[in-house]
Amino acid sequence: MKIVAQVKLLPASAHDAGALAATLRACNRAANAASEVAFAKDLKRRNVLQDAVYHRLRADFDLGAQAAVRTITKVCDAYTTLKANIKAGNLGKPGSKRRTRAESKPISFRDGAAQPYDDRMLTWNLDVRTVSIWTVAGRLKHVPFVCSPEALRLLGSRKGESDLVMRDGMFLLIATIDVPEPELIEPQGFLGVDLGIVNIATTSDGEILAGRRLNRYRKRHRDLRQKLQKKRTKSAKRVLKRVRRREARHAAHTNHVIAKKLVTTAERTSRGIGLEDLSGIRARVTAKKDQRAKLHSWAFAQLGAFVAYKAQRAGVPVVHVDPRNTSRQCSECWHTHRSNRITQARFVCKSCGTTLHADHNGSRNIAHRADAAWQRGAVNRPRTGVS
Incomplete structure (x- = not known):
């Protein structure tokens, strides 16, 4: 690699x-x-x-x-x-x-x-x-x-x-x-990872890597840019030039830290990593005007790329799954309905009564789907292992 x-x-x-x-x-x-x-x-x-x-x-x-x-x-x-x-x-x-x-x-x-x-x-x-x-x-x-x-x-x-x-x-x-690419391990299950804007990543172990701090940082820089752009002075342009990549560097650093933590956890527990296939999500999702900046600054592709290459270096398999209904499906009884997710953070199954953090429930569904995909024959199976 x-x-x-x-x-x-x-x-x-x-x-x-x-x-x-x-x-x-x-x-x-x-x-x-x-x-x-x-x-x-x-x-x-x-x-x-x-x-x-x-x-x-x-x-x-x-x-x-x-x-x-x-x-x-x-x-x-x-x-x-x-x-x-x-x-x-x-x-x-x-x-x-x-x-x-x-x-x-x-x-x-x-x-x-x-x-x-x-x-x-x-x-x-x-x-x-x-x-x-x-x-x-x-x-x-x-x-x-x-x-x-x-x-x-x-x-x-x-x-x-x-x-x-x-x-x-x-x-x-x-x-x-x-660099030499290690052999992929045969995973003993999968660590599901639900990616989001409010919470950057939530694992099926229940660990929540919150995005509140990064979102506040982005908002502060967005407000600063708007303020400087309105001034239209030479000094304002110099400040804009000086800070133009600061937000991107901060977001990349945050994604590196999160990706390293996810891969280290999966490697330590001999598991693979399950991620949602979010390609084209910005074209599919219609956001309200006040939510568009958050949606379009969401660096999910970068985080996914960081996880992929760090996992590859560690020999940890990564499986991408269909994200449909992961937030509406109960991870215990598989009952699926939009009313199961009461709020952004709260999930209550209308069938079995299971109550979980909504992102934790979604990550558990992702882990189940990744494991099922692997058993069916995922594309990135180890060269030596089950056929």
Whole structure:
């Protein structure tokens, strides 16, 4: 499986920082030039596009040989991804405005967009935590970097390309590492997880990971954005720029903590994890005006992705189940009726009288469905185990 390690570069001088920024500008402007040729002449394969633009990129944008090749490859990869998204329907139905815009103009790259570096352009020295990196102003040697101990450990098995990115004035190197994937365990039951807005995650063990604190944080930032946007002053715009990613980082951190806790619990108890398949829920649900912000800021897909990759690293199977009626069905007698859920938090079965927290009841139903799906032959069963 692939894991991403991220490090932050610490240029020793303004000259080094300027050289890195100039390199990203040159590479991405070269990518825009190559993209226009690829779009106009329908040259989406690397070899044919390279024949058409290689010498021009080197001459006009002062790129080295490998930088020009990596830039052309980046353009071709972007068109391949766009084609795959269109084919998969991720850009809407044929004729939709979003899809039409994507197909009607060349792909463009912003100045700080990621630029791939191979081992000819970038050398890692993990012992002293420095890199030697090519720039348009010459090679910068001994550029320091900082990262977490886990990222440093992962970088020891790094192979292939790394991406240089500029984000909020910082320079980051992002490397993708292949790590061995453990065998999936044969689960002794499943830990059901009900995802929600009020309570981010509720497990079938009865543990509630409340979202009240995160929702208050989001509301505070939403109110701050509205207040600053109304001012329309330069100072307000500077503050907006400074805090623009703070909310997303906080939400991602919260999801990481929750995902780690869920996977650790499942691994410790030799269980798999059952999740709801919530794909397309925003299109299916009609929210009131005062609820739309909460619905559209709900990062359930991110939490599901975090759970999936952490579980994969731990050898814990994850099964996605149909979410229909999980909140209306009694987890004891299976009686299903909309009146069973009295309030957002309270579930009382009209048939057997079972009383539970509504999300706890839903998570128990998810655990039952995940176990049943596994017994029927889930797609991600262990390679060695029951057939």
